[in-house]
Amino acid sequence: MSENASESSKSLPKQGKLADLIKKTASEKIGPENTVLVWPNLVYLELIAIMVAVATILFLSLVSPAPLEELASADTTPNPTKAPWYFLGLQELLVYFDPWLAGMVLPTFIIIGLVLIPYVDPSPLGKGYYTFKERKFSMLGFGFGLALWWVLILIGVFFRGLDWSWYWPWDDPHVHQPAGAVKLVDLEILLQDFLGLNEAPLVTLGRYAVTMSNLLTWAMFLGFYAVGFTVPFLFFREFYRKLGFVRYNLVMFFFISMMGVPMKIFLRLLADIKYVLVTPWFKI
Amino acid sequence: MLKLLQKIRSIVNQTQVFKSIFRHGYPDTDANRALVMFSNVILHLHPVRVRRGALKIKFTWCLGGLTFLFFILLAITGVILMFYYVPDTRRAYNDIRDLGTVIYFGSLFRAVHRWSAHAMVFSVWMHMTRVFMTGSYKPPREFNWVVGVILLVTTLVLSWTGYLLPWDQLALWAVTVGSKMAEATPFVGAAGPFGPELGRNSGNDMAFALLGGTVVGQSALLRFYVLHCLALPLITALFIAVHFWRIRKDGFSGPL
Numbered sequence A: 001m002s003e004n005a006s007e008s009s010k011s012l013p014k015q016g017k018l019a020d021l022i023k024k025t026a027s028e029k030i031g032p033e034n035t036v037l038v039w040p041n042l043v044y045l046e047l048i049a050i051m052v053a054v055a056t057i058l059f060l061s062l063v064s065p066a067p068l069e070e071l072a073s074a075d076t077t078p079n080p081t082k083a084p085w086y087f088l089g090l091q092e093l094l095v096y097f098d099p100w101l102a103g104m105v106l107p108t109f110i111i112i113g114l115v116l117i118p119y120v121d122p123s124p125l126g127k128g129y130y131t132f133k134e135r136k137f138s139m140l141g142f143g144f145g146l147a148l149w150w151v152l153i154l155i156g157v158f159f160r161g162l163d164w165s166w167y168w169p170w171d172d173p174h175v176h177q178p179a180g181a182v183k184l185v186d187l188e189i190l191l192q193d194f195l196g197l198n199e200a201p202l203v204t205l206g207r208y209a210v211t212m213s214n215l216l217t218w219a220m221f222l223g224f225y226a227v228g229f230t231v232p233f234l235f236f237r238e239f240y241r242k243l244g245f246v247r248y249n250l251v252m253f254f255f256i257s258m259m260g261v262p263m264k265i266f267l268r269l270l271a272d273i274k275y276v277l278v279t280p281w282f283k284i
Numbered sequence B: 001m002l003k004l005l006q007k008i009r010s011i012v013n014q015t016q017v018f019k020s021i022f023r024h025g026y027p028d029t030d031a032n033r034a035l036v037m038f039s040n041v042i043l044h045l046h047p048v049r050v051r052r053g054a055l056k057i058k059f060t061w062c063l064g065g066l067t068f069l070f071f072i073l074l075a076i077t078g079v080i081l082m083f084y085y086v087p088d089t090r091r092a093y094n095d096i097r098d099l100g101t102v103i104y105f106g107s108l109f110r111a112v113h114r115w116s117a118h119a120m121v122f123s124v125w126m127h128m129t130r131v132f133m134t135g136s137y138k139p140p141r142e143f144n145w146v147v148g149v150i151l152l153v154t155t156l157v158l159s160w161t162g163y164l165l166p167w168d169q170l171a172l173w174a175v176t177v178g179s180k181m182a183e184a185t186p187f188v189g190a191a192g193p194f195g196p197e198l199g200r201n202s203g204n205d206m207a208f209a210l211l212g213g214t215v216v217g218q219s220a221l222l223r224f225y226v227l228h229c230l231a232l233p234l235i236t237a238l239f240i241a242v243h244f245w246r247i248r249k250d251g252f253s254g255p256l
Helices: A002-008 A016-027 A038-063 A085-093 A099-120 A133-158 A187-195 A212-235 A237-243 A245-271 B002-014 B016-022 B030-039 B063-083 B092-101 B106-133 B142-164 B169-183 B206-211 B218-250
Strands: A035-037 A203-205 A208-210 B049-051
Touching (some): A038 B106, A085 A133, A099 A133, A099 B142, A099 B169, A212 A237, A212 A245, B063 B106, B063 B218, B106 B142, B169 B218
Antiparallel strands (some): A035 B049
């Protein structure tokens, strides 16, 4: 790049981002004193990396060959049925979310969220070097999502056994865990009982009987997003100003959705709540 | 001894055959070290010179390059495995078993293929983590990050389609879990939100398109085989080419 930049800058546009970039690149000190020849310096480094990696793969292949279980049979379902390790995070989410969320919507959010990262991060700081101090929010946000992903995978790989129950390493993996006495309940039923609300629907829209408690769960669900969007806007105005309207809303939507995942997990584990929002078409 | 080797080398370097292939001398002078980058199709992925920072292992951890290496290993062992494997539910399982019993080094090729696949998924994730940590996705490299995300997806789908091919219990049921999720896709899955409302049933939904049927059977095996051995590797190779090309065009983000 450096060797092309100076000669090509004459024929390229005088204005605009590209021109700025070329000027900047050309003005950087990329003279011979700061660079080295790729052969031998980099090529040999790559050769060493290749040899170490191939040796590692060969070693692993020799000590642990690929497994082959019984012939596939639709008649006997193995217990537990585990997906490959890199999908076990998603399979673990199936405990807390319906398949359309755990298997489709959340992965799609992850992919779209990843694609958006470079377009919603306008800060020029921390480009080309490791730094936490200069970009705390993006580092913490990304780190949180990454940690969540890995923790769910590790749980799926090491702590799930028969019937997808929780197994500690010292538990006998061949004995079923006693079926829990826990009875899962939807948030709207919980609210209905707790607040003594009327069970009769306020309105009936086709299959959808909207009760007072159901409206409350809608309010709480939308309120979760509303609070998430509003609080940074009110109290961290600098953060909003730096991002601008579109970027801010995109960042906050994916950030709040990401935070919703562990929150639903905690609601399930601590309050035995199965769904926080129930409609005839989908349940969350 | 060393003198003799150097003499042999200088003779070899003068032969018509050597010159027809390499078009320059052994890269022990600056001129030849530059020429080797221009004239060698594999090495020309590199620039002639790099900034010193590019050599720092603690910056890149070699992760992108290692991912590519695993892809190459997978392509090589994959072609060898294809010689012995027929995607037919009646013999696929036995073909895989034969690899471990009657085919010379069959077990090794299969094990290398499997470990390289695990390693590739792992190194893609670590590479992305590194690229995020060093902010290397920032302008002007935004689009190459997007290409990287596409490569992440193709890597995962490649691994997943390969999982079915041995046609053992692990394969069948792992893919069944996945197809249940496809069935639950909103709007296009028979069991997903608004799927039935839009006329989706088990005969015309997302899972049906994926499996070529309602259960994981012969059509699914053939589909996964063709995707795994032909379509996805080609797509992946194409995006790898774009990925590398963009690295050269956008430059290296690392420190001096």
